[in-house]
Amino acid sequence: MKKIVCPVCKAEYTVQEIYLPEYLLGNIKEVEKDDEGKIVVFYGRDMDLKESYKCDYCNSTFTVFANIDFKTKSKTNDFNKSYTTPIHNKPRLIFNED
Numbered sequence: 656m657k658k659i660v661c662p663v664c665k666a667e668y669t670v671q672e673i674y675l676p677e678y679l680l681g682n683i684k685e686v687e688k689d690d691e692g693k694i695v696v697f698y699g700r701d702m703d704l705k706e707s708y709k710c711d712y713c714n715s716t717f718t719v720f721a722n723i724d725f726k727t728k729s730k731t732n733d734f735n736k737s738y739t740t741p742i743h744n745k746p747r748l749i750f751n752e753d
């Protein structure tokens with residue numbers, strides 16, 4: 656379990672006591688992507704990783720900065736397919752001269 660610790664009195668909090676899920680994760684209404692799946696633009700509220708909280712035990716206010724990282728791993732291990740970039744999208748037409 657991840658803990659958030661008050662910097663003054665060392666009282667411990669769970670992430671859920673301090674962050675509201677809808678603000679931490681944001682709320683994206685619509686995402687536009689190009690043909691390769693890259694995000695071009697999104698509409699809505701991005702993740703809000705910074706939160707202020709007033710300690711229940713010592714009454715001091717402190718700021719929490721979440722550090723969230725996402726890693727991906729292929730489950731199929733199809734390395735050849737994932738990174739293939741087609742050079743010629745269309746087959747060329749070659750005429751035979753007899």
Ligand SMILES: [Zn+2]
Nearest residue numbers: 661664710713
């Ligand atoms: Zn405290």
